[in-house]
Amino acid sequence: MNFFSSIFRELTEKPWLAQSAETLDQELIEYQPGSPGKTGLKFFIAVVSVIFFLFSVTYLSRSQYADFQALGGEPWSPLYQPLWLWANTGWLLLASLSLHFAVGQVSEDKLNRLLGLLTLSVIFSLLFIFGQWVVWQQLSQQGFVINSNPANSYFYMLTAIHGLHLLGGLFALVRVLIIFSRKVKLDILQRSLVLCAWYWHYLWLLWLFIFALLTASPSTYNTIAAWCGL
Amino acid sequence: MNYTAIVDQPDESHHPTSFMAKYIWSQDHKVIAIQYSITALFVGLVALALSAMMRLQLGFPDSFSFIDPSSYLQFVTMHGMIMVIYLLTALLLGGFGNYLIPLMVGARDMVFPYLNMLSYWTYLLSVIVLLASFFVPGGPTGAGWTLYPPQTILPGTPGNDGGIILMLVSLAIFIVAFTMGGLNYVTTILQARARGMTLMRMPLTIWGIFTATILGLLAFPALLVSAIMMMLDKLVGTSFFMPAILSLGEPLNYTGGSPVLFQHLFWFFGHPEVYIVALPAFGMVSDVIATHARKNIFGYRMMVWAIVAIGGLSFVVWAHHMYVSGMNPYFGFFFATTTLIIAIPTALKVYNWSLTLWRGNIHMTVPMMFAIGFIFTFTHGGLTGLFLGNVVVDLPLSDTYFVVAHFHMVMGVSPIMVLFAAIYHWFPKVTGRFLHTGLGKFHFWMTFVGTYSIYLPMHYLGFLGVPRRYFAMGPTEFIPESAQSLNASITISALIVGVVQLIFLFNIIWSTFKGKKSGPNPWNATTLEWQTEYTPPRHGNWGGKIPVVYRWAYDYSVPGVKADFIPQNVSPQEVEMMDDKGGA
Ligand code: HEM
Ligand SMILES: [Cu+2]
Numbered sequence: 001m002n003f004f005s006s007i008f009r010e011l012t013e014k015p016w017l018a019q020s021a022e023t024l025d026q027e028l029i030e031y032q033p034g035s036p037g038k039t040g041l042k043f044f045i046a047v048v049s050v051i052f053f054l055f056s057v058t059y060l061s062r063s064q065y066a067d068f069q070a071l072g073g074e075p076w077s078p079l080y081q082p083l084w085l086w087a088n089t090g091w092l093l094l095a096s097l098s099l100h101f102a103v104g105q106v107s108e109d110k111l112n113r114l115l116g117l118l119t120l121s122v123i124f125s126l127l128f129i130f131g132q133w134v135v136w137q138q139l140s141q142q143g144f145v146i147n148s149n150p151a152n153s154y155f156y157m158l159t160a161i162h163g164l165h166l167l168g169g170l171f172a173l174v175r176v177l178i179i180f181s182r183k184v185k186l187d188i189l190q191r192s193l194v195l196c197a198w199y200w201h202y203l204w205l206l207w208l209f210i211f212a213l214l215t216a217s218p219s220t221y222n223t224i225a226a227w228c229g230l
Numbered sequence: 231m232n233y234t235a236i237v238d239q240p241d242e243s244h245h246p247t248s249f250m251a252k253y254i255w256s257q258d259h260k261v262i263a264i265q266y267s268i269t270a271l272f273v274g275l276v277a278l279a280l281s282a283m284m285r286l287q288l289g290f291p292d293s294f295s296f297i298d299p300s301s302y303l304q305f306v307t308m309h310g311m312i313m314v315i316y317l318l319t320a321l322l323l324g325g326f327g328n329y330l331i332p333l334m335v336g337a338r339d340m341v342f343p344y345l346n347m348l349s350y351w352t353y354l355l356s357v358i359v360l361l362a363s364f365f366v367p368g369g370p371t372g373a374g375w376t377l378y379p380p381q382t383i384l385p386g387t388p389g390n391d392g393g394i395i396l397m398l399v400s401l402a403i404f405i406v407a408f409t410m411g412g413l414n415y416v417t418t419i420l421q422a423r424a425r426g427m428t429l430m431r432m433p434l435t436i437w438g439i440f441t442a443t444i445l446g447l448l449a450f451p452a453l454l455v456s457a458i459m460m461m462l463d464k465l466v467g468t469s470f471f472m473p474a475i476l477s478l479g480e481p482l483n484y485t486g487g488s489p490v491l492f493q494h495l496f497w498f499f500g501h502p503e504v505y506i507v508a509l510p511a512f513g514m515v516s517d518v519i520a521t522h523a524r525k526n527i528f529g530y531r532m533m534v535w536a537i538v539a540i541g542g543l544s545f546v547v548w549a550h551h552m553y554v555s556g557m558n559p560y561f562g563f564f565f566a567t568t569t570l571i572i573a574i575p576t577a578l579k580v581y582n583w584s585l586t587l588w589r590g591n592i593h594m595t596v597p598m599m600f601a602i603g604f605i606f607t608f609t610h611g612g613l614t615g616l617f618l619g620n621v622v623v624d625l626p627l628s629d630t631y632f633v634v635a636h637f638h639m640v641m642g643v644s645p646i647m648v649l650f651a652a653i654y655h656w657f658p659k660v661t662g663r664f665l666h667t668g669l670g671k672f673h674f675w676m677t678f679v680g681t682y683s684i685y686l687p688m689h690y691l692g693f694l695g696v697p698r699r700y701f702a703m704g705p706t707e708f709i710p711e712s713a714q715s716l717n718a719s720i721t722i723s724a725l726i727v728g729v730v731q732l733i734f735l736f737n738i739i740w741s742t743f744k745g746k747k748s749g750p751n752p753w754n755a756t757t758l759e760w761q762t763e764y765t766p767p768r769h770g771n772w773g774g775k776i777p778v779v780y781r782w783a784y785d786y787s788v789p790g791v792k793a794d795f796i797p798q799n800v801s802p803q804e805v806e807m808m809d810d811k812g813g814a
Contacts, residue, residue, distance in 0.1 A: 011534065013430040015782035016526065018802070024780060027426055036341035040417045043447060047409055051451040054498075058455070058491055062470065067485040146466050150487070153468035157458070 041195050045202050048165060052206060055158060056213055060225045062150050063218075069149050071139075073217025078144055079155075085211060088131035092166075092207055095124035096200040103197050106190040118177065121200070125170055132159050151214075158210050162203070169199050257343035258769050259328045262350045264660070266324035269350075270317050273357055275731075277312035280305040282728050289721025291702050291714075299701040300388040303372030306699055308364075310375030311397070314503065315404060316357055318645055322510040323408070323446065324353060326652060327415050327439045329660070333759035334436050336424025336777045336799075338770045340414045349414070352407035359400040366392030374699060376496060379471040379489050383464040385478060394464065398457045405450045405457075415443045424758070426779035430534070431798065433757045433783040434527065437534050438513020441541040442506045448545070449502035456495040463487070490555055497548035504641050505544040509537055511648035512579060515601050517783070518651050519583055521755045522598035523590030524794050526784035528582045536575035543572040553624045562621045569619035573612070580609055591787065591794070595753070596670035600651035603678045604644050611640025614689065629699070632692025635685045643681045650677070650734070657738075658752045662765045663745030669737045673730060680727035687716050756797050757783050 062068060072079040079085065102117035136156065139145075146156045176192040213221075253261060284305050287297045297305075328346070332339050340346045363370040372388030373381060381387050383394055419440045423432075432440075459470040463484075471492040472484035520527040527533060549557065549565040583605055592598065614636040617623045627633060650673070657665050694709050703709055751760040763773040777799040785796040792806045 010429045012531070013428065014531070015428070015430040016530065016784070019781075024426070024802070027428070036417045036421045039421050040342060040413050043413050043416055044409075047413075047447050047451060050448055051455060054452055054455045054495065058459070058470070058495065061491055062488065065486045065488065067469075146462070147468045147483075150469055150485075153462065153470065157462060157468075161458070 035191075037191060037195050041198060045199070048202075048206070051161075052158070052210070055154075055161075056209075057228075059154050059213060060221060060228060061230045062154075063221050064225050064230055065150075067150065069151055070216065070218050070221065071144070071151050071155055072215030073220070078139060078142055079215045082135075082215060084131055084135045084138070085215070088128050088135070089204075089207065089211060091124045091128040091131060092200075092204050095121045095128065096197070096204045098124060099193070099197040099200045103190065103193045106186055106193065108186070118173070122170065122173070125166055125200075129163050129166060132163055135159075155214050158214065162207060162210055165206075166203055169196065169203065172196065172199075255347065257339070257347045259332050259340045259343070259346060260660075260767065262346055263325050263327075263329035265350050266320055266328060266353065267326075269354055269357060270321040270325060271735075273312050273361070274317035274321070275735075276361070277309045277317060278728055278731060280309040280312075282725060284309065285721040285724040287701065289718040300372060301369070302701040303374070303699065304370045304388050304393070307372050307374055308360075308370050312360070313642065314375065314507070315401070316360065318507045318641075318649075319408070319446070319503070320353060321649060322507060322645065323415065323439065323443060324350070324411055326435075326510060326514065326656075327443065328411070329656070330435055330759060331415055331418050331439060332422070333659075333762070333767065333771060334433055334757055335419060335422065335427055336758050336772070336779060337418055337422035338772060338776065341418045341422050342414050345410045346414050349407050349411035352403060352410065356400045356403035356407060359396055359403060363389065363393045363396035363400075366396065368393055371397045376493075376500070377460070378496075379460060379463065379487075379492050380473060380475055380484075383460065383472075384475075395461070398461045398464075401457050402454060405454045408446055408450055412443045412447045415439060416447070424776050424779055427798075430531070431779055431782045433513070434516040434530070434533055434537070435510070435513040435757075437537050438509040438511070438516075441537050442509035445502045445509070445541050445544060446506045449499045449506065452495050452499035456492055456499075460492065490552075493552050493555055494549070497551045498545070500551060501548040502544045505540060507641055507645050509541065511604070511645040512537065514652045514655075515604050515648045516583065516586075517755075517757065518597050518601045518648075518655050519586050520784050520786060521655075521753050522593045522595055522601070523587050524593070524786045525586055525590040526786055528585040528588075529578075530782065530784060532578060533582055536578050539575045540572060543568060543575075547572055550619055550624070553621050554628045559621075566619055566621050570616070573616060573619075576612060580605065580612070595654075596665070596667055596674060597651045597655035597753075599671065599674045599678075600647050600654065603674065604647035604651065606678075607639055607647055607681065608644040611636060611638075611644060615640055627692055629697055630692040631688045631696045631698060634698050635688035635692060638681075638685050638688075643685065647678075650674070653738075655753070656759075657741070658748035658765070659759055659762075660766055661742050661745070662748060663741050664748050664752065665741045665745060666737050669733060673734045673737070676730040677727060680723050680730065683723040684720050684727065687720055691716060751797075754793075754795050756781075756785055756795050758798055761797050761799055 063070070069077075071077055072082070074080065098117045098121035102114055102121065105111075105114040105117060136159070139152070139155070144152050144155075146153050173196050176189070176196065180189045180192075216224075252258075256262060256265075283294075283297055284302060286294055287302055328340070331337070366389075368389050368391050370389045371377070371382065371393040373390075373394065377394075377397070383390055387394075389397075419432075419436060456471075459468070462468040463470055463472045467483055469484045469487035471489055472482075472487045473489060474486055475482055475484055516527050516533060547565060547568045549561060550569045553562055553565075587602070614632070618627060618633065618636055654665050654670055657663070691713060694713055695706075696703060696709055696713060703713070748765070750762065750765040753760070758777055758779070759767075761777060762771060778801075779798045780801045781796060781798055783798055785791075785798075787794045788796060790808055792808050796805055
């Protein structure tokens, strides 16, 4: 609420009126330089969310055509009890948690713990990606290849794009570390790691969403599609 | 009277020195802006040449052996796509956005300079991939800039192999580039404004660019999503958009995908794209008009709210491009209504520009001429938009030259008019020199009258039923012979307008080196970019001290004040009042 009322207040200002010296002084005192990293990341997360939102809308719409066969939901569907996917969910959660704890360890005397947690996080992330790849192998060996059914196409496409975002995050994390190893500035490292941690938490939530969507049973997605008028 | 009061010790410590660091791998927003602009103008010339080829065929059918029906379609497609995305979007946001944002909000640079540099090089890559499609077997795609499946990727459409793949890849790369740039623009505007630069003290240029960038960040994903899915349909045989279908008598392996789904995605991007191009233009033209009419912009708050309202509404009108797709009539009714609603804030802006001119001290400079020209062309295109927004009127006119005339007036000619206004207006800041005024006036009149003689007759052709995207009209009974003479005259005008643009290019190159020196603030403008210590501004923009902002951007002709403008960084104490005796 506060956010909206302050936006509203700003947008209803009358900038053409002459301002008293006190208001101007007050303004200059209240001025705070911003935190670009956080704002930038928020917008980036918004963009990625829009991408996946649009994918899901097309998923729901496409699911209403006769040839669509869901991958989950029925005892005979390949992702009925997707143990591997649950394991992967765990890996990504662990990666996200290690980053979270790493942020708390940024100080001169805890550098070893910090490095350990970061390494763990990278390893867990790689395990997640490896696990997703294994699921791909399993599916395609059972004959569920990318073009045999639209539900399969969505599975491969969405997991791949999610995985690419994780790889992008890893790239950024490694870049942060390389820059850090050159010029040691702990507060900057701290700020960058906070952003990485946010991003990992987001990717984990995003994965939960994709997971639920891709393994939803026909009755679930039919109901949602009906709500959306599709 | 010292309006450029922020003279401090220049801080030269972090200037890049080598040529490569300064001009090629530069992270300076001004250099990146120029890189963006030159690249965009270059592809724009390619698109202009393509339109000349189309016009040659339409005006003088069968006289040119190098244009056949396939290549005609390829020209149409590449022309449309380049103009909308690789020229206008890139030039308005990558070019002007980059140059003006830090200078107008009082920042030293974009907040993520490295990302900004990557953005340009990624954009360049997308352009190279796009142009590469002219050289692959089968040539570039000829599917129309809307790329509708199923025909886009089926045999029979030109460039349905390499051409369409490169097009989709290039679009995806462009979107990555845009996102990197866009994150920078919004974050800089939100987080790096100078002290005292409240949101409502920002010039309308910044409001336009800001809102357009947010639209872009939210709308380009739809294009990305459709490009990825179409690519998979093409390359690995998925059936997202491809229905069960026969091609050349053979059934293909596609099962029941939905082509209309693609149309929804495409226009969910496509309509906001119109405003991604229009909103920065709205903003820039407001500032040009206020400056050259020596008046504050009429209804500043309304103008800001209108920009924001148009931005929001632009996401709920997309299906007015799909009235002929066989949609539910209630659906059509809904979208016709939203389309008419969005006309309200748009009309409001036009009134406010006109009211700003009313009894202003109008200086008929070249930028002002283009700005006024824009008011005409935009009103014109906007009015035909009201027609097409209604389902019953759109049905017979859809896919005719009436539509071609409409969108060229509203999103072809109008943003280009503003771009010209903006180039003539800000060129002195970028180079320290004026563009040649005589050539500029010639350029304006030829372009303004020329575009009217191109597009006005096209409305009439559309009424006759001349279809869009046709290589030749053929023996069509309902179209009279005289339509051909009209087409020939349009072509002649188009060729003349095309050649005039070369004069403009010559003006840019000549004036960069030989133009009249302009000084730091030749138009006596209030906004911060004109108050820099050096012209062109150096790396870091502000020398030793970042300006402090005391007022909004439109203090022109303030009663009782000696000069007819007060720059934004002049404090109340520094303003020189009129002395009672002399009075003027
Ligand atoms: C002198 C300048 C221009 C001329 C002579 C010109 C001419 C044409 C012609 C002849 C067509 C093809 C009509 C058809 O056969 O359907 C066309 C299509 C198009 N033009 Fe332009 N044009 C010009 C500038 C622009 C600009 C500045 C834009 C920017 C928005 C633009 C955007 C488009 C689009 C989007 C299409 C549709 C392409 C398609 O149907 O896929 N044009 N133009
Ligand atoms: Cu539209």
